[in-house]
Amino acid sequence: MLLGLDPLLTPDLLHALASAGHGDRIAIVDANFPAAANARRLIRLPGADAAAGLRAILSVLPIDDFEPDPALVMEVVGDPAATPEAVTDFSRLLRGAGAVPPRAVPRHDFYALAREAFAVVATGERRLYGNILLTKGVVR
Template sequence: MLLGIDPLLTADLLHALRAMGHGDAIAIVDANFPATANTRRLVVLPGCDASAMLRAILSVLPVDDFIAHPLTTMQVVGDPDAVPPAVAEFRMIAGEAGMGSVERHEFYRLTREAFAIVQTGDRRLYANVIVTKGVIRA
């Protein structure tokens, strides 16, 4: 345990977050997501939900303010304007950070390009979000 660090941020996850550079992305995905098939670096944390993980990661990771949508979610198949409960919660957690959405296969492509994937035990549908890392200014 470390002071001031959310206990959901394991050593492996903190290592990945620290190793990321500006513009690198990390995906937080639900239990149904095909994570192993879509990444080189996988951190599996089945004991938490995606919202708690997003909150923990955003407590230490700056989001990219050079792009319009540093957070990206997956659109509902057949209803791209729908806002699933998990996505509504992500929006509240993200606050002022811009959030966009893409269709399912584009989301899969983006996760394959991500630095790492964190797979949670979240069983809510569409509990998936990609966060692009920003910079810490002096």
């Protein structure tokens, strides 16, 4: 055990977050997301919801402030203006970390971006649309 770290920050997750460079993306995905089929590096947090995973990751990961949309979520299919409950939670957590709220992208665009992500963190999130992509920033 280490002092001061969220217990969701497993050794595999910490290694991935530390190994990622500025501009690399980390996907945090829900239980419905085809993570194994879309991940270059897959880290599982099966007992955690996506908001808890995001909270833990934001405690150690700087969010990019060079680009306008460092956080992306998946649009609701058939209702792109809708804001799912999980996305409301993500927005609150990002604001608390001093980052901008996420921008929604179409489902298949999100899948394509997740396939290119440095790592995919598969959570046990059961709420629909509990998926977010983060772009790593720099430590000043």
